[in-house]
Amino acid sequence: MAVYTQLSAEVLAELIAHYDVGELISAKGIAEGVSNSNWLVETTGGATGGTRFILTMYERRIDLDDLPFFLDLLDHLAAQGCPVPRTIHDRAGASHRWLGEKAVALIEFLPGVSVDHPTPAQARSVGRVLAEMHAAAQSFAGARTNDLDPAESARVLAECGATALAEIDPALPAVIESAATVAHDWPHDLPRAVIHSDLFPDNVLMLGDKVSALIDFYFACTDAMAYDLAVTHAAWSFSSDGRDFNRAVGDALLEGYQQVRALTEAERAALPLLAQGAAMRFISSRSYDWIHTPADALVTRKDPMAFVRRLDFYRAHGSEVFGL
């Protein structure tokens, strides 16, 4: 949540001139994204359409070889009618440009706000749009390996080690073995597509009960569609600390999804394990970040225990929650 790079008005205006969007009117650095700098940019408008855009500068984490995959995916999904921001291409047709050594992309601005306490109606809308996105992604030519799969989660947790994990919470070291088990049991033959894989409420913009935009596709990868649904279930159906499960929200999400795309029997049967794998993915990244972020850094460390609680919940109640 920061703007890592300062861009002068002069540099911004020069950049914007490469796009058919008119003259620069306003640019505000916005506090979104953990690995990018973002500006909300306003222009006088041009043939590209629209007068407001998000300018993203890719600061780190993202493998720049993946950038065309992410940006082409946005264009593909938007063209299929999904509420996903289009990439604005420059006059030469490029979807990203360079400012010095950093890649930048100009992306359509879409309205909406992220909710903190979703209602069942909102979760149903998210479920439907997620299924529509999966359907639209079937015809997308690009592919990208999920480099945060359960095997990787298990590896990362083992690398963190029981000692360091115990310093975060005494209950955390036990997750090393759980992660290995989940990775061992993981199904590899479920129907796949390009998935979002990080569809937390802050990556969904809503107007009332309706999804107006899915954003931040920088973890998108090719993997099981039902896994994406499980991630979204873990992200939407709990209080952020993982202590309270909201059954009505979880059910509405599953219903909304299946109104558009019915799960196969194998997918449905796999959901409890997929949800544990989803919890594992965030336990591992949060544990790693916790151990590698100084306690006095101004960055908020996210507690991995919030997802250990989800993991425990899915182990105990997964079959019931997913109607098995």
Next chain:
Amino acid sequence: MAVYTQLSAEVLAELIAHYDVGELISAKGIAEGVSNSNWLVETTGGATGGTRFILTMYERRIDLDDLPFFLDLLDHLAAQGCPVPRTIHDRAGASHRWLGEKAVALIEFLPGVSVDHPTPAQARSVGRVLAEMHAAAQSFAGARTNDLDPAESARVLAECGATALAEIDPALPAVIESAATVAHDWPHDLPRAVIHSDLFPDNVLMLGDKVSALIDFYFACTDAMAYDLAVTHAAWSFSSDGRDFNRAVGDALLEGYQQVRALTEAERAALPLLAQGAAMRFISSRSYDWIHTPADALVTRKDPMAFVRRLDFYRAHGSEVFGL
């Protein structure tokens, strides 16, 4: 440059409902202001006019007793035709509200971008608008003491102490005595008004060569108008490190100002000293912040030497620069 507080969409929507501005469409935390959190908010529009606003939450530093002064000042200057954002009043007529223990205000959004490398034409426009603001402020009933005057700068630098200042730069301790001299010689009978007193380029929005907005009035106070011009001269006419003086920009600023309001002889004669006082004000606050900010904090410490260089420049060349 941060968003200190997270506000959920639900809380934002509830807040916005107290204003006649329509429904909340979008809200982005923006990286502006050093002591406030700010959001760029979009709504469907209402009787208040406009669909875009800056929501400011006052986090610290500002004495909340001063808030009505700042917000009323914006309204007064805007009503006088100055390019200053209006305060949006809620349905009950209040210019600020409370979210828990923090005050918030909804402020008109004005277009424009802040320039890093102003041209003479831009500086001339800034000079004119500054003089127009001073003229418009004459009829403003509010008043606020300048709590960062030369006496205070001298006190702060003395409190920092030669030892701590020398650790920042060996040349810095000498400023303690200079500050006392400037404070001693300070003129107290120059024409006064409510002044901005912090009109750096990042507090001015421009469209091309034209000023579209003066913003961030949270250092506004009642003091000599010529001092405000001196602050603006120090802020606009140098490279940020203070090493390079841009005579054409400085001259254009002074010309622009005097096209609207001619300086008195006493003001003109005082400018070299006022400019040294302006430099002192930023040397003292930057030194204080430097000493009180850990070196490894993620906040960028601003080098007081950038204004020691300006101080030295004004001492050596002030008479010539101000045409005396």
